[in-house]
Amino acid sequence: MADEMKKMMLIGESSVGKTTLIRVLSGDEFSTRKTQAVEFCGRFIDTPGEFLENRRFYPALITSSVDCEVVAMVQDATRISSLFPPQFATIFNRKVVGIITKVDVEGCNVDRAERFLKNAGAKDIIRVSAKANIGLDIVQDMLAGR
């Protein structure tokens, strides 16, 4: 049942695909614009990339995370770097998972993305593509507690 689903907040650099992922998981295929503020979208909390990119927003991320059960650190598989600080996960008093996006893109490096997320403190890591419909069922199952 929808109201038994866990709520998840997504954090990651600009354009990694947070909003796109929320849209497909919500069955809402409208195109996305740049996220400008923390947005509550049903059982998801969407955050702007700037909130990871600038440390002065960390307190706002921590405050927003109290409204969810799961925090997702979102890393783009096509990026050669990551802005997640070591053990970033530990600033949240919540379950923190890693999500690797854009695994459909040719030449992406999923293992590199996984290393970034492990360094940031993620233990469970899910590989997804919102475009190619990969791993979306695994995210849904996690949120349903299955």
Ligand SMILES: Nc1nc2c(ncn2[C@@H]2O[C@H](COP(=O)(O)OP(=O)(O)OP(=O)(O)O)[C@@H](O)[C@H]2O)c(=O)[nH]1
């Ligand atoms: N190939 C591919 N492209 C994707 C995927 N998910 C998102 N994108 C593209 O990535 C771009 C950025 O997506 P957004 O969802 O707006 O990214 P965001 O993380 O919400 O960005 P901010 O709101 O700026 O923080 C868009 O052009 C998407 O179409 C994916 O799974 N595969």
Ligand SMILES: [Mg+2]
């Ligand atoms: Mg967005």
